[in-house]
Amino acid sequence: MKWTKIEVRTGSRTEFIDITNRISEELARAGVQNGICSVYMPHTTAGLTINENADPDVVRDILAGLARLVAAAGDFRHAEGNSDAHIKASLMGFSLTVPVIDGCLALGTWQSLYFCEFDGPRNRQVLVGISEQAG
Ligand code: ZN
Numbered sequence: 001m002k003w004t005k006i007e008v009r010t011g012s013r014t015e016f017i018d019i020t021n022r023i024s025e026e027l028a029r030a031g032v033q034n035g036i037c038s039v040y041m042p043h044t045t046a047g048l049t050i051n052e053n054a055d056p057d058v059v060r061d062i063l064a065g066l067a068r069l070v071a072a073a074g075d076f077r078h079a080e081g082n083s084d085a086h087i088k089a090s091l092m093g094f095s096l097t098v099p100v101i102d103g104c105l106a107l108g109t110w111q112s113l114y115f116c117e118f119d120g121p122r123n124r125q126v127l128v129g130i131s132e133q134a135g
Contacts (some may be wrong), residue, residue: 001038001129001130001131001132002030002129003128003129004026004108004125004127004128004129005049005125005126005127006019006022006023006026006125006128007123007124007125007131008022008048008115008123008125008126009053009121009122010115010117010120010121010122010124011119011120011121011125012119012120012121013044013081013117013119013120013121014047014063014067014117014118015063015075015117015120016059016062016063016114016115016116016117017066017114017115017121018105018112018113018114019039019055019113019114019116019126020053020105020113022039022114022126023039023098023105023128024104025126026099026130027100027103027104027105027124027130028103030130032100032103032130032131033100033102033103033132033133034100034101034102034132034133035099035100035131035132036097036099036128036130036131036133037097037098037099037100037105037128037129038092038095038097038099038128038129038130038131039095039096039098039113039117039127039128039129040046040094040095040096040126040127040129041093041095041124041125041126041127042094042125042127042134043089043094044089044118044124044125045082045085045089046085046089046115046116046118046119046120046122047089047090047091047092047093047094047118048092048093048095048096048113048114048115048116049062049096049113049114049116050096050098050107050111050112050113050114050126050128051111051112051114052070052110052112053111053112054110056068059114063069066088066091069091070084070087070088070091070132072084081110081117082118084118084131085112085118088116088118089116089118092116094114094125095105098113100130101115103135106115109124121135
């Protein structure tokens with residue numbers, strides 16, 4: 001599998017950025033018709049997830065829900081003071097796998113791939129690997 005790197009510039013401490021079109025561009029460049037698209041992110045205070053793109057209140061509510069789940073401050077020892085970001089990142093996860101069918105990401109109608117920033121703004125990287133199905 002060949003991996004390519006895309007840059008993501010985040011603009012606030014906490015936000016979701018829809019990267020579906022960026023990943024679709026990499027898929028088009030790879031020219032794969034049927035296979036697997038893997039998305040990986042080499043950071044510890046940001047994550048990746050798939051969720052609804054139709055109503056922006058869904059992303060807003062996920063961020064609000066995560067803020068309720070993980071207090072910004074608390075009984076944390078990590079000297080950087082961003083333990084909440086590390087915890088939220090682990091809750092989202094650091095990689096996604098999406099089937100590629102007929103040259104397209106096999107996402108549901110309302111699904112988008114989101115880069116989840118929890119300690120921005122920063123310059124981030126996402127690795128995209130696309131492989132053709134064997135046989
Ligand atoms: Zn830290």
